[in-house]
Amino acid sequence: MMKIPMNDLSRPYRDNQTVFDTILTKVGASGYYLGGPYGKAFSREFAEYVGMPHCLLVGNGTDALELALRAAGVEAGDHVVTVANAGGYTTTACRLIGAVPVYADIDADTLLMDMDDAASLVDPNVKAVVATHLYGAVADVEALRAKLAAQGKACPIIIEDCAQAHGASLRGQMAGSFGDLATFSFYPTKNLGAFGDGGAVLCRDEAVMERLSRLHQYGWNTRYNVAVPFGRNSRMDEIQAAVLSARLPKLEDANGARRAVIEAYAAAAPSCVVFPKRPDQVPSAHLAVVMVEDRNGFRAHLAEREVGTDIHYPVLDCDQAGWRDLPQVCGQLPSSRRCSERIVSLPCFPELTQEEISIVAEALAAYTP
Ligand SMILES: Cc1ncc(COP(=O)(O)O)c(C=O)c1O
Structure with missing residues (x-):
């Protein structure tokens, strides 16, 4: 009997072996393994694809969530509304910051965040909402905004977790372009997968992009000068960026x-x-x-x-x-x-x-x- 696996990552490699093998040769010859032309090109291409002005490439999707929350101003003790059924990645990011996850229930028909419940949980302690586009279906963050407005509540920062939703759309608009920030994972089994770990944070606001770019490299504003606390090292390799550029089309x-x-x-x-x-x-x-x-x-x-x-x-x-x-x-x-x-x-x-x-x-x- 034929065995049907949940996934088989040798197949996309086999189907495009020459392309992928050439990438190793090109990146090796360029002499840039990090912070080079392939990363710059892919961050541009991906921002354009999603329809957001800024894109920062990072080490993985969990780092992307942590960095997005920090860049959104979430600090220890702040509340973050999210769901409890989405694999724990947002909670992991909250725990790293010391933020408190506030779990909204899900809609049983879509398995996505129940926006009525989420809206009811928003109070002045809530700094951000992370809406996960689980299984590749887009959670309706515009509906959340409308419900909050109807209740006379200010809308917290909205972060879309698009780790499973590259290229998904709702009412013709691309996942990742609804919120204030969007995070992606390029883990190999994702719809757009690298040959290892990778992630991205996209955002609308230039000042947020500035904070993100400091936080992802030690908090530096210039080399060896720490401008903000809680910086870390989270970057994408040139090889991963080149693989992702080749796969995006x-x-x-x-x-x-x-x-x-x-x-x-x-x-x-x-x-x-x-x-x-x-x-x-x-x-x-x-x-x-x-x-x-x-x-x-x-x-x-x-x-x-x-x-x-x-x-x-x-x-x-x-x-x-x-x-x-x-x-x-x-x-x-x-x-x-x-x-x-x-x-x-x-x-x-x-x-x-x-x-x-x-x-x-x-x-x-x-x-x-
Ligand atoms: C919904 C969701 N968010 C975040 C992540 C975290 O991504 P990574 O594994 O790249 O840290 C994943 C995947 O693993 C995910 O499925």
């Missing part, structure tokens, strides 16, 4: 291939396998997540047919053992809890073959609870 097609995978699964699956709703969107289809009542039975059924599955994510941030003794603001989160017990991720990457997609679709069609 192919992102739209790759996202289309991911969407086709999910459409094929949705067409084949019985109604007890529930796909999240994606209203007004062209999602990046980062992960094919479904919900089922008997998750263990469903996974066993697929495993028997050699179809890989995973759970993104098995533990809500508010329940993580390592953060138990740290402050958080958290209600009952009924939808987050109920959905986190039912979610299952199916294989979804652009290089899946038609035969593999059909095998997964047939396995879904054959599922009876």
Whole structure:
């Protein structure tokens, strides 16, 4: 029986081996391994692609979140509204700063932040909202702004976590261009993936960009002169930037291939396998997540047919053992809890073959609870 993996990163390399091998040669010959022309070019190209004026390339998506929060003025003790079902990356960034995560519940149909709940949690302690475009679907931050305005509340800084949403759009507008800042990860399995770690912060405001560029290199304003506290070292290698530049023009097609995978699964699956709703969107289809009542039975059924599955994510941030003794603001989160017990991720990457997609679709069609 053919094994269907959750991902296989040897395939995109194999499909474009000459391009990638040439990058190593070119970067090596340039003599710049960091801070050179490839990084400058990719930050320009990516800012233009997303539709934001400024882009800073950093070491990874978690650094991007931490730097974005700091550049937005979030300090120890400040509150940050986010969700508890998005893998813990925003909470990790908050913990590094000493900021307090405030967990909004999710909408059970979309698995994204429930904007009514988020708006109700905004108070003067809240400095920022991090909206995660989870699984490649765009959380509606404009709806949040409208709800806050209707309640007469000032809108905190909005940061979009686009680590799973490169190229996704809502009502025709690109993910990453709605908020004050946007963060991206280029982890190898992402829709736009590097050959290792990478990340980016995009922003609208020049002063915020200035703060970001200091914070990502030791707090320096000029070499060896520290102008702001809490600086760190978080940079992107030239090799990663060159790989990302080569892959960016192919992102739209790759996202289309991911969407086709999910459409094929949705067409084949019985109604007890529930796909999240994606209203007004062209999602990046980062992960094919479904919900089922008997998750263990469903996974066993697929495993028997050699179809890989995973759970993104098995533990809500508010329940993580390592953060138990740290402050958080958290209600009952009924939808987050109920959905986190039912979610299952199916294989979804652009290089899946038609035969593999059909095998997964047939396995879904054959599922009876
Ligand atoms: C939603 C989300 N945010 C942030 C991150 C963090 O990115 P990185 O792994 O590059 O630190 C990831 C991925 O890992 C992610 O999926």
